[in-house]
Amino acid sequence: NEIDLLVLTPKGMFLVEIKSHPGIISGDAGSWVWVTPEGKTKYFDNPRLLADRKAKKLASLLQTQSSNKRSKERIPFINALVFLSAENLINKLTGPARLNVCTRQNFHNELTRMDENWRHSKLNKPIATMVSRCMEEAGIKESKRIR
Numbered sequence: 001n002e003i004d005l006l007v008l009t010p011k012g013m014f015l016v017e018i019k020s021h022p023g024i025i026s027g028d029a030g031s032w033v034w035v036t037p038e039g040k041t042k043y044f045d046n047p048r049l050l051a052d053r054k055a056k057k058l059a060s061l062l063q064t065q066s067s068n069k070r071s072k073e074r075i076p077f078i079n080a081l082v083f084l085s086a087e088n089l090i091n092k093l094t095g096p097a098r099l100n101v102c103t104r105q106n107f108h109n110e111l112t113r114m115d116e117n118w119r120h121s122k123l124n125k126p127i128a129t130m131v132s133r134c135m136e137e138a139g140i141k142e143s144k145r146i147r
């Protein structure tokens with residue numbers, strides 16, 4: 001599987017699916033509707049569903065690596081996020097369809113902000129080091145196509 005962005009912050013580990021659709025996004029938890037600036041309508045599956053499957057698959061792969069087995073630390077939960085990156089996007093998603101979906105306005109906060117309701121422990125350097133080693137052992141690296 002290809003991953004658009006993988007982020008490790010003190011708040012957590014995030015697998016981010018980036019969608020750069022300008023226009024209007026609406027829909028429900030299962031499928032989305034994109035209306036382009038030209039007025040064309042396109043339907044597609046909610047990308048968070050695929051991102052969630054990728055996150056679970058990645059977590060399973062990292063847990064089988066020797067660095068994880070030797071470490072007293074644990075692979076953190078991998079949160080799946082969808083980042084709607086288009087500047088002039090109008091996000092009309094509501095309810096469950098909006099869950100773990102970010103725009104340019106709230107992307108940074110989603111990855112870093114831990115308010116008074118945050119109940120999880122912060123990720124630290126030993127966890128980040130172990131995750132990095134597990135990624136190397138699993139052969140996960142940046143795509144050469146991107147370079």
